[in-house]
Amino acid sequence: MSMKTSVIVFCLGLFTSLCMANDKVKSNAEDAGIQNGKKLFEANCLACHAGAMPEAPKIEALNLYSPERIYHALNSGIMSTSALMLSNQDIRQVAYYLTGKQVEDNKKQREQFLCKAGPQAAKPGTQARWTGWGGAQGNQRFQAQETILNPDNVNGLKLKWAFGFPETTRVRSQPTVTASFVYIGSQEGTVYALDADTGCIHWTFDAGTEVRGAIKLHAHPTDGRSILVFGDTKANAYSLDASTGQMLWKTKVHEHILATVTGSVNADQDKVYVPVSSSEVVPAGRSEYECCTFRGSLVALNLIDGSIAWQTYTTPEPIATGKNSAGANNFGPSGAPIWSSPMLDSKRNLIIATTGQNYSSPATGTSDAVIAMDTDTGKVRWVTQVWENDAWNGGCSRKTANCPKEDGPDFDIGTGVILIDTAHDKQLLLVGQKSGLVFALDPDQNGKILWQKRVGSGGTMGGVHWGMRSDGDRLYVGVSDLPTRNPYTKGEPKPGLNALDPATGELLWHLPMPNDCPAETKFRCYPGISAAVSSSPGLVFAGGMDGMLRAVDANNGEVLWEQNTYQPYTTVNGVDGKGGSIEADGPVIANGQVYITSGYDKWAEMPGNVLLVFALPEE
Known part of the structure; x- marks a missing residue:
């Protein structure tokens, strides 16, 4: 072997050894980062996320987070006060431990999913098909203008498109819809x-x-x-x-x-x-x-x-x-x-x-x-x-x-007050509470309580949690009754949907929700209705913590259509999509379509990251 060849072989061997050494140092550093992240998490976070604080997402849900999401929550978000004693590097290592991935500084690019025609002129605010929480003034969550969907054809609803939110495990924002924009x-x-x-x-x-x-x-x-x-x-x-x-x-x-x-x-x-x-x-x-x-x-x-x-x-x-x-x-x-x-x-x-x-x-x-x-x-x-x-x-x-x-x-009280017109030019205020009680108040007598009705056993998650719906003739109330070890509950849980006479509080019908949850799941699946309820003429739409979205006959409570959203979805923007629990924000009905978000990672519920749009097939 020539001297030149020997030098080349030596250099290559040295380079390889240095690379292997660098890889080992890098691997050791990463392992140390994971171990330190584990130590920090166990000292500062484990108790709550292992069940001591029921509202906190389970560790299994945190494992589905992006490292950027965890970093943000600890650095400047909802958990920042729990991380006051942690350095920036500590926070990065906690995120690394939970997700197995390093925090990246760049956001995912979205340009490839922009509409090809570019932004169009949005409709004026007065032309919104559904805006804000209640869809219109009064917080009624009643889409009076809907003329396409009805009890005879609602069972034909099919998924039109799904949108996936990147770096998320819950969707807490209710869509606002115009003729052309969401x-x-x-x-x-x-x-x-x-x-x-x-x-x-x-x-x-x-x-x-x-x-939110x-x-x-x-x-x-x-x-x-x-x-x-x-x-x-x-x-x-x-x-x-x-x-x-x-x-x-x-x-x-x-x-x-x-x-x-939050509201x-x-x-x-x-x-x-x-x-x-x-x-x-x-x-x-x-x-x-x-x-x-x-x-x-x-x-x-x-x-x-x-x-x-x-x-x-x-x-x-x-x-x-x-x-x-x-x-x-x-x-x-x-x-x-005030979170309503x-x-x-x-x-x-x-x-x-x-x-x-x-x-x-x-x-x-x-x-x-x-x-x-x-x-x-x-x-x-x-x-x-x-x-x-x-x-x-x-x-x-x-x-x-x-x-x-x-x-x-x-x-x-997590529900926004509903204002309705009744007979004889009389108005009522309607409100539901996590206790499982519903109240009618007189707006002309400084909020005097006219009647109260128990529709559920109550609990930390309701009872009546996020929202009810009324058009003046009937009041539709979803009940969660999720077991949360709350000692103040009354009676047996009654997860389901109820119709009340708003003038008297009389129960007109009750639809119990079946427990069709999988026998084994690492997240909490429960059939109760915590999310707000919405409606259009003749129909009531309600989503459950089990991921089920149902359309119900407003007159008698008969289930006319249902869709299990707890499943993977192919999304229009290329993000891996998965449905989960339907929580907080309720269905939106507009333009003959039903919009619903699916996925919630608190209270050990089922994570997800999708907006789903259902419509009747085009003929």
């Missing part, structure tokens, strides 16, 4: 303008954090162009140009670090009304946390520029009340969040909101209540409390030092 938010913070016919993307907007609830399509107060208004989980409110996605303004609506917008905003001619909730119940589960300093509020913004017109809080400002048994400072009163959609009563110049429980003692008269405020000033005109002495936080689930003396029952 507007919807996502868990990873992207707002999409989709084509209503094909599902292709007209434009996207990056809010940077989860957008329904986006409100509205007319701009000066030039009449279509705009979108909505909130995010960092307590920001936005206005966008509906045609282009260009941001018109962005406003922080609450000063608390854990404030969030859908509402709007009138010149104001946007933003309900503010909080995630403070989660860190309150730690005994060393100084609980609690958040208080719910409703914020009115000027529609034209996003400036704050008024802000009304649901409790007095929290003050020091002593120390818990672990030595941490306690504060109160607190809580009474407020309802506009233009006849009485009111915006009416519902509240949740207090987070700490003392319990107030404004928790688990219906609160009516003047739309011009925010002044509280009347309060009707439907459950007294409700104070609860995550410490009650974990049996730690911050659980208030009331210890529940955690019976928030």
Whole structure:
């Protein structure tokens, strides 16, 4: 062998050895990253995600997250307070441990799925087929304009298209629909303008954090162009140009670090009304946390520029009340969040909101209540409390030092108030509660309770959880009754759908939901209806935590059509799609089509990431 050849062989061998050494160092570093991530997760997160905090996603659900989603949640999202002592590298290693993948800095490109024709002019806000939470004023969730679907042909519904949300395991945004556009938010913070016919993307907007609830399509107060208004989980409110996605303004609506917008905003001619909730119940589960300093509020913004017109809080400002048994400072009163959609009563110049429980003692008269405020000033005109002495936080689930003396029952009002017309020019307010109770209130007698009816046993997830539907003749109520170890439940669970006479509360019919869940599943499958219920003439649409979507005869409760959404889907945008539990946001009926989101990763429910659109086949 020549000297030259020997040198080449030596160099190649050295290069190979160095590469192998580098690979080994890299492998060891990655293994160390996983091990450190495991250690950090077990020290800071495991207890809640292993079942001590039932609302927290199961570890099996976290394994389905993208590393970017976990990084965002710990760095600046809902779990950021639990990661205050973690470095940026620590957070990356936790994400690596849970997903087996490193955090990437670049978002997935979407250009290949843009509509070929480019953005088109959106319809004015007045032309929306379904906008906001209730579809129209009154929060009724009744699509009176639907003329295509009826009880005779609804069993012909077929999947038209499916859209997959990347980097997500739940869909908490209800679509807003025009003749040609669908507007919807996502868990990873992207707002999409989709084509209503094909599902292709007209434009996207990056809010940077989860957008929940329904986006409100509205007319701009000066030039009449279509705009979108909505909130995010960092307590920001936005206005966008509906045609282009260009941001018109962005406003922080609450000063608390854990404030969030879960409920859908509402709007009138010149104001946007933003309900503010909080995630403070989660860190309150730690005994060393100084609980609690958040208080719910409703914020009115000027529609034209996003400036704050008024802000009304649901409790007095929290003050020091002593120390818990672990030595941490306690504060109160607190809580009474608004995580439902407020309802506009233009006849009485009111915006009416519902509240949740207090987070700490003392319990107030404004928790688990219906609160009516003047739309011009925010002044509280009347309060009707439907459950007294409700104070609860995550410490009650974990049996730690911050659980208030009331210890529940955690019976928030999660449904937005419904305003209906009845006979003899009389109006009623209808509201459902997690207790399993439904109430009718008199808007002309300061919210006086006229009747109450129990439709379920109640629980932390309902009872009546997210929404009901009424057209004035009947009230349709979905019942969850998901078992959650809540000691305040009454009677046996009754998961199903109910029709009530809104004038009297009389039960007209009850449709129990069969338990067709698989015998073995690593996620919780349950037949109850937690998501909001919707309807069109002659039909009621309801989605279950088991992933079943059903169309029911409004007159007698007969099931006319059903679809199991708990399955994989081929999506129009190339994202791996999978349905799961149907939660929170309900079906939307528009243009002869039914829109439903499927997938929810909290409370150990079945994750998913799809928007599904069903329609009658074209002849």
